[in-house]
Amino acid sequence: MKQDPNIQKKVEEALNSLDGIQRAQPGPYFFTRLTARLQNDKKNVWENFGTFISRPLIAFATILVIVLLNSMAFFKNDNPVKPTIIEQNDPALNNAYDVASNTTNNTILTIWNPEDEQSIEK
Amino acid sequence: MTVLDERILIEQLKKGDESAFRTIVEKWQDMTYNTALGIVQNAEDAEDITQEVFVQVYQSINTFKGESKFSTWLYRITIAKALDHERRKKRKKRFAIVRKLFDNTEEVIVPDFEHPGVTLDKKESSVVLFKAISQLPENQRIAFTLHKVDGLSYQEVSDVMNLSVSSVESLMHRAKNNLKKTLENYYRSSQ
Numbered sequence: 216m217k218q219d220p221n222i223q224k225k226v227e228e229a230l231n232s233l234d235g236i237q238r239a240q241p242g243p244y245f246f247t248r249l250t251a252r253l254q255n256d257k258k259n260v261w262e263n264f265g266t267f268i269s270r271p272l273i274a275f276a277t278i279l280v281i282v283l284l285n286s287m288a289f290f291k292n293d294n295p296v297k298p299t300i301i302e303q304n305d306p307a308l309n310n311a312y313d314v315a316s317n318t319t320n321n322t323i324l325t326i327w328n329p330e331d332e333q334s335i336e337k
Numbered sequence: 338m339t340v341l342d343e344r345i346l347i348e349q350l351k352k353g354d355e356s357a358f359r360t361i362v363e364k365w366q367d368m369t370y371n372t373a374l375g376i377v378q379n380a381e382d383a384e385d386i387t388q389e390v391f392v393q394v395y396q397s398i399n400t401f402k403g404e405s406k407f408s409t410w411l412y413r414i415t416i417a418k419a420l421d422h423e424r425r426k427k428r429k430k431r432f433a434i435v436r437k438l439f440d441n442t443e444e445v446i447v448p449d450f451e452h453p454g455v456t457l458d459k460k461e462s463s464v465v466l467f468k469a470i471s472q473l474p475e476n477q478r479i480a481f482t483l484h485k486v487d488g489l490s491y492q493e494v495s496d497v498m499n500l501s502v503s504s505v506e507s508l509m510h511r512a513k514n515n516l517k518k519t520l521e522n523y524y525r526s527s528q
Binding site: 219222223225226228229230231232233234235236237238239240241242245246248249252253256 | 359362363366367368370371374383384387388391392395452453454455456459462463465466469485486487488513516517520521524525528
């Protein structure tokens, strides 16, 4: 294709138009605006978290995960924990209540002694 | 500022020193803004991106390990933010086109971009060139902008773009050829 010298001149001018370009600068008080934005971002952390968690997809996924974990815990529990008898024989506790562990039953019997009850009635 | 001063500043910022952050911003704000402006070709958007870049620097300075120069790290963040901004803008534009089908509001005409650093006698030609640059494929556009607008050497461009110098040379060659074609078509149609 025949090249038009006028067009070629314009093309060259355009391609060289960035020679000697100076660096552009942001508007004045850039740092002030930046710190304001940083402060604003700090304040919005909880707000952003709230917005994120309240998204329908996130909320639904969270509920689904909780339900799944519960179901897994329920169905996979092959060895249920057997109730264990904890022997309470703490001397400090016994002293505090002034009741020895081996006398507990006696004390209870004493408290609920039916004979005493009858004697009181008499 | 020497490399040692740079390292001290970064260490201070890692410890949460506000004055170090101020010094860093003041030193690199023009560079960051200029790069963002070259890519998005809009002053407001470029300022917004520059702010985003420094917010990220403040929040994630601990991830900077010093394996590359701090300015290289900044260029990478700026380019990523600028390209992300462009993608969001394009999505909005597409949505606006769809909305226009159902709405009678008039289309907003985007004014031609004039870089404030171009000398007065070259302004007119540079407007046409920037329009042509915006039509280049992404990699060619970034390489061309970093070299021509930000004045980086091919070696520096290759560091920023994580490419070999020969790949950058190839990108620049293709970019210039594509720009020539676009500019020829533009001037031919406007005759």
